[in-house]
Amino acid sequence: MKVPRKLLSFLRKKDKFFIATHINPEADAIGSALALSMALETMGKETALFDKDTIPELYRFLPGHERFINSIPPLITLHSPLILLDCNSLKRAGLEGLSFRHSAVIDHHEPAPLCQPRYREHGRGGARPATEEDFGNIRWIEPKAAATGLMVFYLIKELGLKITSEIAINLYSAIAVDTGTFRYNNTTPEVLRVGAELIEAGASPACISNNLYETWSEGRFALLIMALNTLEIRDNIAITVVTKGMYKKTGTSAEDTENFVNFPRVLKDVKISAFFRETSDDYWKASLRSKELINVEQIAASFGGGGHKNAAGYTIKGTLESAKKSLIKAAKS
Numbered sequence: 332m333k334v335p336r337k338l339l340s341f342l343r344k345k346d347k348f349f350i351a352t353h354i355n356p357e358a359d360a361i362g363s364a365l366a367l368s369m370a371l372e373t374m375g376k377e378t379a380l381f382d383k384d385t386i387p388e389l390y391r392f393l394p395g396h397e398r399f400i401n402s403i404p405p406l407i408t409l410h411s412p413l414i415l416l417d418c419n420s421l422k423r424a425g426l427e428g429l430s431f432r433h434s435a436v437i438d439h440h441e442p443a444p445l446c447q448p449r450y451r452e453h454g455r456g457g458a459r460p461a462t463e464e465d466f467g468n469i470r471w472i473e474p475k476a477a478a479t480g481l482m483v484f485y486l487i488k489e490l491g492l493k494i495t496s497e498i499a500i501n502l503y504s505a506i507a508v509d510t511g512t513f514r515y516n517n518t519t520p521e522v523l524r525v526g527a528e529l530i531e532a533g534a535s536p537a538c539i540s541n542n543l544y545e546t547w548s549e550g551r552f553a554l555l556i557m558a559l560n561t562l563e564i565r566d567n568i569a570i571t572v573v574t575k576g577m578y579k580k581t582g583t584s585a586e587d588t589e590n591f592v593n594f595p596r597v598l599k600d601v602k603i604s605a606f607f608r609e610t611s612d613d614y615w616k617a618s619l620r621s622k623e624l625i626n627v628e629q630i631a632a633s634f635g636g637g638g639h640k641n642a643a644g645y646t647i648k649g650t651l652e653s654a655k656k657s658l659i660k661a662a663k664s
């Protein structure tokens with residue numbers, strides 16, 4: 332993977348950086364930002380890490396997660412160049428309306444056409460907008476990269492910096508989550524080689540896997556049981572649901588639904604798994620996962636959403652039953 336010379340020069344010349352990522356952050360966004368911040372600070376740079384949302388409890392095992400701030404420091408836009416990670420839009424980072432004199436974008440999502448705003452599925456069962464503008468003085472976008480964490484790995488190596496154990500843990504976690512712990516079809520030989528190098532640098536697959544998948548609260552487990560009890564299969568489409576009432580009954584929140592959409596995919600005859608999460612009265616966020624050659628991004632796009640071939644999402648207004656029927660109709664077409 333070739334790192335742009337302009338980006339390397341930008342990072343070497345500037346002394347302070349404001350690093351931000353998208354709202355509703357997941358491991359790729361958080362781990363990539365932390366790893367880049369740590370690497371730049373070994374060069375004597377100063378960095379500030381920003382995310383408008385609180386880091387989900389699930390990812391608080393990542394080294395340095397407490398360094399994220401939720402408010403913008405005074406005059407930061409005047410004094411620090413911006414590095415936007417894992418998204419392309421200031422709006423998606425909660426920075427709309429601000430002006431940055433110098434900025435760089437590092438992302439692995441393909442920009443959507445400017446005239447067709449779309450949404451991309453991205454972590455925590457929600458959807459995030461794809462690029463709505465060609466933001467950034469420097470834009471390094473690699474749609475074929477398995478994760479932004481993979482791009483940051485090559486960036487750090489190209490800068491000639493050491494991959495410390497903390498950096499390795501953050502990058503391994505970033506890549507692991509976006510490859511389904513090395514199970515999705517974006518798991519290439521390159522990804523596995525990088526994973527091996529990160530393990531050699533100090534990332535523990537067992538420890539990371541335990542934190543990602545084996546530290547559930549009883550409330551979250553109870554919520555999963557409720558969701559699975561809503562399971563219905565129509566035309567090889569598995570549909571599960573979580574309502575606001577379920578959150579209240581189990582003492583959970585939307586962040587606890589991460590990965591729920593993947594459970595029905597274990598059923599042999601299921602081709603698409605759809606998870607509907609209630610956000611407000613008659614509003615639902617739909618997360619889609621598919622097997623084989625089925626392109627759920629096209630389905631999501633028909634509702635103004637988007638994502639990847641096998642992972643996508645959208646938001647829809649209406650009753651739950653109407654949302655289900657609309658999905659099935661779109662899938663058939």
